[in-house]
Every structure is written in structure tokens, then in C-alpha cells.
Amino acid sequence: MHAGIRPQLSELIALRQMAAQGRQARRGHYAVSGRAASTMRGRGMEYAESREYVAGDDARHIDWKITARTDTTHTKTFQTERERVTLLVADTAAALYFGTRVRFKSVQAARAGAVATWSALRDGDRLAALRGSRQQSLVPPAGGTRGALRVLDALTRWYAEPQADDAGLQFALERAARVLHPGARAVVLADPASANAVPAAVWSALSMHVEVQLLLLVDPLEVSPPDCVLPVATAAGRMRFDLGADAVRNAWHEALIGPVEALLRQLPGRRMRVSTLSSDDASDAWLSTAGLRSPA
Secondary structure (H helix, E strand, O other): OOOOOOOOHHHHHHOHHHHHOOOOOOOOHHHOOOOOOOOOOOOOOEEEEEEEOOOOOOHHHEOHHHHHHHOOOEEEEEEOOOOOEEEEEEOOOHHHOOOOOOOOHHHHHHHHHHHHHHHHHHOOOEEEEEEOEOOOOOEEEEOHHHHHHHHHHHHHHHOOOOOOOEOOHHHHHHHHHHHOOOOOEEEEEEOHHHHHHOOHHHHHHHHOOOEEEEEEEEOHHHHOOOOOEEEEEEOOEEEEEEOOOHHHHHHHHHHHHHHHHHHHHHOOEOOEEEEEEEOOOOOOOOHHHOOOOOOO
């Protein structure tokens, strides 16, 4: 296996140090050192106990079974949810398994996903992952290094080669919207063409309740083509693109650069960030604009 063509689990594990650069471990209350719980995102949905109803309690949470048994109105209380879930959504479109400098876009996607995983783990999040597949199940949320390694193992396998059962990014995002609870975070690793093909309503449905970071994987050749005749091997045979011709450059821009510009212009909002990462960039270059890392 050649470096830069297929991700290796060992390199994704080693990126833990990159994710830690410029970050300081948060401190708990009363200056107790250690990893603090993530910001609380609501009352949580894990049942804790039932107690007698008092004025001001939400009537929707009345425990009717205990109320009927005791003849006294009781209400359910819930365990506060402190651990946020960060879900990595992996686009596995065939266009990602390509690169002209340093590494394939697929390898950069795996590496960026690893950086996001280690950063989220440092924040105390539980980690999960999924891709657009009707056969493969979600990598379920889990905390600690064990949870991180499960996600990294999945990224290594998914980005080793094109996935024959790829159902598309839209399928993955719709699935993510169904499994994520309010307050969670989704980090989406995608080819610009895949992301641009997703209807705006799908992005809105996901970002309505969860924080979304969309990371667009690009290659230098795509965003800055040379002014020359470019030979390209395709399934139909070898072709030559005269990138000095205006018509060809315009078509190139429409196909490869236009989707990136459209996404950067249309999607960013209150709960959604969009960043680009070239295959020859440092794999953590996007973190400073993604809200996942404190300034150094």
C-alpha cells in the first residue's frame, strides 16, 4: 500500500497529537482539574425517577401509572444529558478516491475525520459515525478512547477504496437527522459535488436541531487548474483537455469550482459552518474556522 492512497489506522491514531495542539484541557467547577462535561444541551431523555407533582412542572411528564396507583399526581424526572454526541458523516462518493498532490481526497477525509474525532473526544463527547449505506449499520455512540478507535477503524475501511454499496450523501444525512438528538454535532466529510446535490431542505432539517460542520474535500488541480493541455485517462480512453481555451475553463469552473462557491455562499448559518480542505493541506487546517478548537 502506498502512503497517500489508502488511509492507515496507525496514521489516524497518530493524529491525536495534531488535534491536541493549541488546546487546553478544560477545568471543572471549583478548579477541579480534568475533563469537564460538555455544555448541557437540555434536560436529557434518560428517565431518573418519579416524584410528586408541584406547581410549575410540565404536565406532559406526568407519570400516569404511579399517579393512578397512589392517587397522588406524580411527574417523571430525567437525567441531565451532559455528554454530547459528535457524529461523523462520511461521504464515500467515487470522486473522493482521487488526488494529484500529497494524498487522495479520500485519505484527507479520513485524516480530517480523525482530527475531528480526537478533538471531540478531548471535549468529552461521545463519538459515532455513519456513511450512506443500506447494508452497514451506524457505528454507535461511545465515549473514551475505545469509542474514538471504533470511529477511526470505520474511516480506515470506508476510505480504503470506493464502496460498492454507496447510497449517497443525502441518504446519509437523512439517516443522521433521524438518529441524532437535539444538541448533538455532525461533522460531514464530503466531496463538493455530493454536497451540492443535496437539497437545501435536507441541510436545513439536520441543522435545525444539531450543530453541523461541513468539510469539503478538494484537490489543487480541481480548484486551480493549470493553463495547459491536460491528458486524462478515463474509462472511455485517454482524453485531452485544453485548459487554455475559455470554453473548457468555463466548463471546468462550472463542474468543479462552482459547487464549492455555491456551498460557501448558501449554507453557512447560525448552526452550520462550511470549510474547505485541500488534499495537500495540513489535516487540521480547517479546525480554526470550525469552532472545534480554541485558539492557540
